[in-house]
Amino acid sequence: MTNGIIQDEIERIVQQLKLDQLPNGSWDYPFETGVITDAYMIILLRSLEWNDEELIRSLVARIKSLQEGNGAWKLFHDEPEGSLSLTIDAYYGLLFSGYSKINEPHMIKAQKFIIKHGGLKEAKLYTKLLLAMTGQYKWPSFFPLPPEFMLLPKSFPINFYDISVFGRANLAPLIILASNKYHHDQSGPSLSHLYITRSGQDDWEEYRSKDWNTFFASIQRGIKSLVGVPARLKTMGIEKAKNYTLDRIETDGTMLNYFSSTFYMVFALLSLGYPRDHAIIQAAVDGLKSMACTIDGHVHIQYTTANVWNTALISHALFKAGEPEESQTLMNSVHYLLTQQHNKYGDWMYHNDKAKPGGWGFSHDNTINPDVDDTTASLKSTIPYIPLDPYCMEVWQNGIQWVISMQNPDGGWPAFERELNNPILHLIPMEGAEFILLDPSTPDLTGRTLEFLGNHTHSIKPRKKLQRGIDWLIDNQEKDGSWYGRWGICYIYGTWAAVIGMIAAGISPLHPSVQKAVQWLKDIQNDDGGWGESCLSDTRKTYVPLNESTLTHTSWALETLIAASDEPTKEIEEGIHFLIREGRRNNWTTAYPKGQGMASFFYIHYHSYRHVFPLMTLLSYKENFGEI
Template structure:
C-alpha cells in the first residue's frame, strides 16, 4: 500500500500544479520549444526588415549563446553525435547579423572552426541555403529545379501541388516565388559570411540531382509543356496562384497557417511581389510571429507555433482521468475553451475528403484552417463526459467523430492533416518523406483506434477499426516495436499501438501484443525507467538514450498497464522511477519528446512531464486498485 500512497500523493501534486498554471481563458500555454532555429531566424528577419527591436534581439542573442556546445557548435538534441552543421550556420549568421557579438570572440571563432571543419556553408541543408540566398550570402541557382508552373498541373496529374502535405505546401509556395524572382534582401548591417565557405568558388546552392530526380523533373516539365497553348501566360498565372494560396490562408494573427517558417518565407515572397515592409500584411505577419514569443529561463524564445489547444486537450483529459470532476471549474473552463476552437471552416483537407464536413481541432491557439486528427481525438476525449449529458456538447462531439472517421486513409491507417498524401514519387524530391508526405503512422493510427475503442461504442469488429488494426499489424517492426511520426520515437509508437489495440478489444494474448511487451521489457533501464534518443528518428531504428526520462517512462508503463492484468515487476519498477524522479531538473527533463522533421528540429513540450505521468498514475490506480 506504500506504493499506492506514493502514487496518490504524486497525482495530487500534479493536479495542483496544473490547476495553478491554467490561464483565465481556460487554456494552458506551456512552451512549444524547438531549439534555437526560430530564435536565429527572428534576429535575421528583424535585421533584414530593419526593425529596431533591440531588447528582443539582445535577449535572443543571449539565449542562442547559452545553448552553444564546447566545440563551438549547436546541437538539435543533447546526444546528437556531432554538432549540427546547419543549426550552427543559422546561429552564427544570426549572431553576426545582430551586431552584438564580435567575430573575434572565442565563441564565434569556435563556431567558425566547426563550420569549416564540417564542410562550410555549401554543406548546409536546403532550407538554410534558401535562407542564405534570401540574405545575399549565396547566389540563387540560375534556374530552380522545380519551376513555378508546376503548381498549375491538374490534380489528376500523377504528381501535383495537392499531392504535397499541407506543411510542405506552406513552405514550398513562398520558396517557389522566391526562387523564381531570385529575391535577395541586403541591408547596411548584412554580415559577410564568405569566410565560412570551404570552397571560395562555391557561390550558389544546388540540389543534388539523382537519376530518379532528373527523370521526375523531366516528367513534370513535359506536363507543364502540355499546358502551353491551352492557357495564356502560365508563368504569371502560376505566380498569382502561389500568392493567393498564401494570402487565403493567413490566420487572424497575421501568420501563414500559424507556422513560423512558412510565415517567415511568406514575408519575403510577398516583398518579392512588390509589397514593402510597411504593408499591413507584412506588419501583421511580423507581429504574429512576435506574439508567439514565450519566456524560458528568463530569456525569450520564438516558438515555431503555439501549443495551447494540444496542451489543453491533453490536460483536461488527464485531470478527469485522475478523478477531477467534469463539473469542476478547471474542467469547465478548459472545455469551454476547446468548444471555441473547433473548426467550422473548410480547409485544404477537403480536397482529398470531399464529402466530409468541418469538425476537427487544430494544434495552436489561433488555428482555424488546419485541423489534425490527433488534436481532434484529444479534444473529443476531453469533452466526452460532458457530451454524454449536455445537449450543448453533443453536436460538437458528433461533428468531431464524423470528421475523424472520414479522415482514414485508404490503406487503413490515419494521417495527421490530409487523406492519402502518400504519393511515392514525392520521396524522390529533397526532404520528400519528412516534409512532403502525410502518410499513415502508427502513433496516429493507434491513438485514433484507442479513442474509438475506449470512448465510443466502436470496437475491433467495426470495419474501419478492423482495417486500422490490420494496418498496425502490417507495420509492426521485426523486434515488436512500432515507429512513430510525431513522438520520440519507437517507445511512443509502441505505446500508441498497444493502447489502441487493447482499447478496441484485441486480446492481450495476441502475438503482436506479446512481441511488443517483450520489446518494452527488454529495453527497460536498470533504474526502472525508459529513455530513447532522437537519433532513432534519424537512423530509423531504436537508439537507446542511455538514461531514463519521465515521459518515455510514462508512455512505456502506460502501455504495459494496458496489456497487463496485474502489477508486473516492470510496471512496479517504472512507477517507482516516476515517483522518485519527479523533481529532477537536468537535460533529461528538457530532452525533446516530439518530432518536427528529421534532422531539422525537435520539440520539447513543457507540459509533457506533467501530463503523461498523471495519466499513467491514473490508469495504474484505476486498474489495479479499482478507484475512480
C-alpha cells in the same frame, strides 16, 4: 507500491497543472524548438529594419546560452559534436544582430566548427535557402518546382495538392522566391569567410542527382501540356502561389500558424514588390512576435503555440484524476476547447470532399488546418459534458464524423489529410522528403485514433474501420516488435500508441503482436526502472537508447505494459518507482525533445509532457490494478 504514495504524486501533479492554467482555460506550456526560430527572427527583424532591440538582445542571449564548448549548437543533447546547419543559422543570427562580432571568442569557435565540417556548401537544404534569400548563397540554376507546377491539374500524376499541407505552406512562398531568384538587398553581414572554396557559392548538389532530373523532367512534361504562352504561364503560377499563401493567413497574421511558412511568406512578398511596412507584412511579424515565451529567463520564439494540444491532454487527465465536472478548472478548459473547434473548410477537403468541418488544430489561432490527434484529444475532454449540454453533443458528433472520414484507404490514419502518399514523391532524393512532402498513415496516429474510437465511442463504434486500423498496425510492426512513431521520439512513442490502440479496439493483450511489443519494451528497460530513447532513432530508423531515463518515455512504456498486463509485473513496479522517485527532477533529460517535426532538422520539447504523461500513467496503474 502503495496507492497512498501514488495518490500523493497524482495530487502533486494535479495541483501543479491547476496552478499553471490561464484565465481563458488553456495551458500555454512552451513548444520549444531549439534556437533556429530565434536566429531566423533576428534575421527577419534586421532585414525589415524593425529594430526591436529589447527582443533582439533577448534572443541573442538565449542563442549564446545554448552554444556548446566546441562552438557548435546541437539539435539534442546527445547529438554527436553538433549540427552544422543549426550552427550556421545560429552564427548568422548572432552576426546579423549586431551584438556579436566576428572576432569574439564564441564566434571564432563557431567559425572553426563550421569550417571543420565543410563550410556553407555542406549545409542542409533549408539553411541554403535562408542564405540564398538573404544574399549569402546563389540560387540554383533551376529549382525543381517551377511556378507552373502550381497549375498542374488533379488529373496529372502529381500536382501541388499531392504534397502535405506543411510542405505546401512552405513551398508556395519558396516557389515565388526561387523563381525570382530573390535576395534581400540590405547592409547585413557577409558570410564569405565561411566558404572553403569560392566555387561553392553556386553548388546545390541536392538538385544534381538523376532522380531530381527525372522528377523535374516529368514536371516539365506536364507544364508543356498546359495551354498558354510560357511567360504567361509562369506569371499565372506565381500569382497562384501568392494567392495560396495569402488565403491561408490566420487571424494572428501568420500563415497557418507556422513560423517557417510565415518567414518565407514575408520574403516572398518582398520579392513581389510589397513594401516592408505593408499591413500584411506587419501583421505577420506581429504574429510571430506573439509566439514569444520565456524559458529559463530567456525569450524564445516558438515555431507555433501548443495551447489546444496542451489543454486537450491536460483536461482529460484532470477529469480522469477525479476533478469534478462542475469545477471551474474543467469548465474553463472545456469551454476553451469548444471555441477552438473548426467550422471552416480547409485544405483537408481536397482529398475528403464529402466530410464536413469538425476537427481541431494544434495552436490557438488555428482555424483551417485541423489534425486527427488534436481532434481526438479534444473530443475526449468534452465527454463529461455531453449528457449536460446539447451543444456538446453536436460538437462531439461533428468531431467524430470528421475523424472517421480521415481514415486512409490502407486502413491507417494520417495527421492532416487523407491519401497524401503519392509514390512519385517517394522517389525524390531530398533529405527529409518523407517529413516535408508526405502525410501517410502512421502507427502513432493510427494507434491513438483506435484508442479514442475503441474506448470512447461505444454507441457508434465502427467495427470494420477499427479492424482495418488494427490490420494496418500489425502489417507495419517492426521486426523487433516495436512501431515507428512519426510525431514523437520515437519507437517507444509509436509502440505505446499502437498497443493501447489495438487493445482498445478489441485485440487481445495475448495477441502475438502485442506480446512481441511487450517483450521489446522489457528488453530495453534501463537499470533505474525507466526508459529513454535518443532522437538519433528517427534518422537511423532503428531504436537508439538514450542511456538515461526520461519521465515521458517511461510513462509511455509503462502505459503500454499496464494495458497488456492483468497484474503489476516486476518491470511495471520498477517503472512506477522511477516515476515517483524522479517526478520532480529538472535536468537535461526533462528538457530532452520528445517530439519531432522533421528528423535531423526540427525537434520539440513539449513542456507539458513531464506533467501530463506521468499523471496519466499513474492513473492507469490505479485503474487497472486497484489497491496494491
